[in-house]
Amino acid sequence: MQTDHHLGRSWRSRWERHPGVRTGSRLTLGERAADRTRLVMGSWPFVLSFLAVLVVWITGNGRHGFDPYPYILLNLVLSCLAGLQASVLLISARRSDQVSSELAMHDYRTNRSTAVAIASLQSEVADLSAQLARVEALMKTRL
Template sequence: MDFVKQGPAAKYSHEGDEPINVNMAFGEQISFGQRSADVVARIVGSWAFIIFQSIALLIWMAANIFLAYQYETNPTYFNAWDPYPFILLNLLLSFEAAYTGPIIMMSQNRQNAKDRLAAELDFEVNKKSEEEIKVIMDHLVYQDKLILKIIEKQEITK
C-alpha cells in the first residue's frame, strides 16, 4: 500500500500565543481615575440611584412648598430656602449633570477600547480556527481518497 505514504499528512502546529483574557489585561493597567469613572458610571447608571434621587427631589420640593406656604400664613415661621421655581435645585442638578456626563463618557471610552481589543482577539482566534478547520478538511479529503483507493483495490482483487 504505497499510496498511503504518498499523501499529505496533516501539517498544522497549534503553537503560538496563548489566549488573552481581556478583563485581566485591562484590569492590570487601570488607573485610579479610570477606576473612579467606572464606579461613578456604575452608581449613576443604577435604578437605586434614580430612585434615591427621585425621592430626594420630591422631598426637596415638598419641604420648600410646605415652608413657603407656612411662611405665607405665619411670617414668623422658617422661610423656604429654595421656593418655587426651585432655582437652587436646578443649579444643583445642572452641576451634577456637568460633572457626571464627562465621567460617564470616560468610562464608556475605556469600555469601547476594551471591546475593540476583545474584537481583535476574537478575530485572531477566528483566523486560527479557520486555518485549523482547513487542515482538518484537507486531511479528511485525503482520507476519503485513501478509502476509495482501498475499496477499489478490494474490488479488483475479488
C-alpha cells in the same frame, strides 16, 4: 440592572467572566471607576434616590429654608451635576466601546483559529479519502 435568571447575576458579571475582556487588576483605575459609575448612574436606584433628594430639598427649604424658592443653590448644584454627569457618561460610554472592541477581537481570533482548524481537518479528510481510494483500488486488483 438585568439579571441572568439561571445564575441570578448581572449582565455585567457575564462579560467580566469572558476570557476576551480584561478585568480586575488588568484594568486601570480610570477603567474600574468608569465601570462602577456606569453601573450606579445607569440604574433605577440612582434615579429614585436622586428624585428623593430633590423632594427632600424642596420640602425642607420651602419659603424659609437656607435655599428658599426659587432654589438658586439647587439650580447651581443641578447645573454642576449635569456638567459632570455628561463627562462621566462619555467616559463610561468609551469604556463600553472598549469592552465591545475586546469582545469583538476575541471573537475574531476565535473565528480565525477555528477556520485554520477546519482547513487542517479538511486537508486530513482529503488525504484519508485519497488513501482509501488507493486501498480500494488495490483491493480490486487483488481480487
